[in-house]
Amino acid sequence: xxxxIPLFDRFTALDAVGPYQVLSGIPGTExxxxxPEAGPIRAxxxxxxxxxxxxxEDAPRPDVLxxxxxxxxxxxLKDERLLAWVREAHEHSTYTTSxxxxxxxxxxxxxxxxxxxxxxxxxxxxxxxxxxxxxxxxVVERGKIVTAAGVSAGIDxxxxxTELLTHADVAQAIQLGIEYDPQPPFDSGSPEKARxxxxxxxxxxxxxxxxxxLAEVPAGRDRSAAASS
Amino acid sequence: xxxxIPLFDRFTALDAVGPYQVLSGIPGTExxxxxPEAGPIRAxxxxxxxxxxxxxEDAPRPDVLxxxxxxxxxxxLKDERLLAWVREAHEHSTYTTSxxxxxxxxxxxxxxxxxxxxxxxxxxxxxxxxxxxxxxxxVVERGKIVTAAGVSAGIDxxxxxTELLTHADVAQAIQLGIEYDPQPPFDSGSPEKARxxxxxxxxxxxxxxxxxxLAEVPAGRDRSAAASS
Numbered sequence: 001x002x003x004x005i006p007l008f009d010r011f012t013a014l015d016a017v018g019p020y021q022v023l024s025g026i027p028g029t030e031x032x033x034x035x036p037e038a039g040p041i042r043a044x045x046x047x048x049x050x051x052x053x054x055x056x057e058d059a060p061r062p063d064v065l066x067x068x069x070x071x072x073x074x075x076x077l078k079d080e081r082l083l084a085w086v087r088e089a090h091e092h093s094t095y096t097t098s099x100x101x102x103x104x105x106x107x108x109x110x111x112x113x114x115x116x117x118x119x120x121x122x123x124x125x126x127x128x129x130x131x132x133x134x135x136x137x138x139v140v141e142r143g144k145i146v147t148a149a150g151v152s153a154g155i156d157x158x159x160x161x162t163e164l165l166t167h168a169d170v171a172q173a174i175q176l177g178i179e180y181d182p183q184p185p186f187d188s189g190s191p192e193k194a195r196x197x198x199x200x201x202x203x204x205x206x207x208x209x210x211x212x213x214l215a216e217v218p219a220g221r222d223r224s225a226a227a228s229s
Numbered sequence: 230x231x232x233x234i235p236l237f238d239r240f241t242a243l244d245a246v247g248p249y250q251v252l253s254g255i256p257g258t259e260x261x262x263x264x265p266e267a268g269p270i271r272a273x274x275x276x277x278x279x280x281x282x283x284x285x286e287d288a289p290r291p292d293v294l295x296x297x298x299x300x301x302x303x304x305x306l307k308d309e310r311l312l313a314w315v316r317e318a319h320e321h322s323t324y325t326t327s328x329x330x331x332x333x334x335x336x337x338x339x340x341x342x343x344x345x346x347x348x349x350x351x352x353x354x355x356x357x358x359x360x361x362x363x364x365x366x367x368v369v370e371r372g373k374i375v376t377a378a379g380v381s382a383g384i385d386x387x388x389x390x391t392e393l394l395t396h397a398d399v400a401q402a403i404q405l406g407i408e409y410d411p412q413p414p415f416d417s418g419s420p421e422k423a424r425x426x427x428x429x430x431x432x433x434x435x436x437x438x439x440x441x442x443l444a445e446v447p448a449g450r451d452r453s454a455a456a457s458s
Contacts, residue, residue: 012250013246013249013250014246014247014250014407017242017243017246017277018243020242020276020277021241021242021243021380021381024274024276024277030276031274031276031277032276033276033277033278040280045253045260047249047253047259047260047261047262048246048249048253048260048262048279049262049279049280049282050277050278050279050280051269051278051279051280053278100408120408121408138410138412139412149408149410150406150407150408151250151406151407151408151409152250152384152407152408152409152410152411153408153410155381155411155413156411156412156413156414159413159414159415160414163414168415169426169427169430171414171415171417172415172417172423172424172427173417173427173430173431173434175413175415175417175418175423176417176418176419176420176423176427176428176431177379177380177431177434177435178243178379178380178381178418179329179349179350179378179379179380179381179382179418179419180380180381180411180413180418181367181378181381181382181418181419181422182381182384182385182409182411182413182418183367183368183385184384184385184388184404184409184411185385185388185389185392185400186388186397186400186401186404188400188401188402188404188405189404189405189407189408189409189410189411190405190408190410191405193410194401194404194405195401197398198398198401198402198405199405201398201402202402202405202406205402205406206406
């Protein structure tokens, strides 16, 4: 079984590494990290660099596609090369999935038109503008399309995917292997649970980061879609 | 604030990326991934490669040290170069921390002699043999030494560290930013919660992987410590 995880400049590392850590534990599974071309890809905060082993097109027909999110997704919404690859991969995939704002990319590819989908809680409106039906659930399954909420939700999604692809026993063994018995010291992981001032704080910080990141989008790219978030 | 995450051949990616994703969200914080030298470092399953931006010694005095685990830790238990750097970093650190079998490295450096510490549930005996007092808790705080259980526990640990280093509000904001509202589809994340046959399955798979990985430890290295696990 082949799992393809497309990387791109300013992806969010945990979006990609969470599902990878789970899915790579399925016996006989290969996870491939691919990029615009082979070589280093820098994460959103510029502190982590992952090597893409080849261009996206090196995996034209993965069994599972996992599109991570990150502020870098905004520049991808009109990247016809990536969107064409996503469409082609989706046509033949067993599961087409996303984490966080990776669902914006699926939507931009036309895969989520009128389809319920999850995304990072701050980007639900943008997901709707791109044609999907935003659902505030952590993992949303609609046929072979499975989308997860922000960043860490990819771990939960990948465990469910493991069950769908193999058997609940395999998923439970992987959960035990990565000792995924979460005990967060706070209960602040969703906008419904966090205190209002924390929600406001995050909105302001993320808005500022987005503005900064979007200012760096190369001038050659169409920035209108990006600017709308 | 400088956070140093030492990488090494066959590290477990989520051990490193979980804490990175949390700690890099603290305003004014730089997270640096370092290796034996600058360049590509392959994770334990050979499917992910992260770039180390320089040698470990590039960060002689990080404020926070986060040692990830992975089968590659076994070859480090007698790596005097790494252990010397860990000792030096610990002497000046605000917090010295580990995830999963990263605590074996802290123990081998002599930092955990007689100290309560956590590790991956399968390696508690080995941690004890190295002089520490294994504790089956997810996050163990003893003064400035904070150790986490297996793989995914690094996320919980890093949120607690964020509170210790800054303020609970910052930790809660980061938790919300990464939407860490875990909803695992199974309750199989610890050996106490998983069904006995799942525990047995994981033991067998991990033992086989360890044997395979240890067979690849370069002949020039002392393999006796490794073979004892």
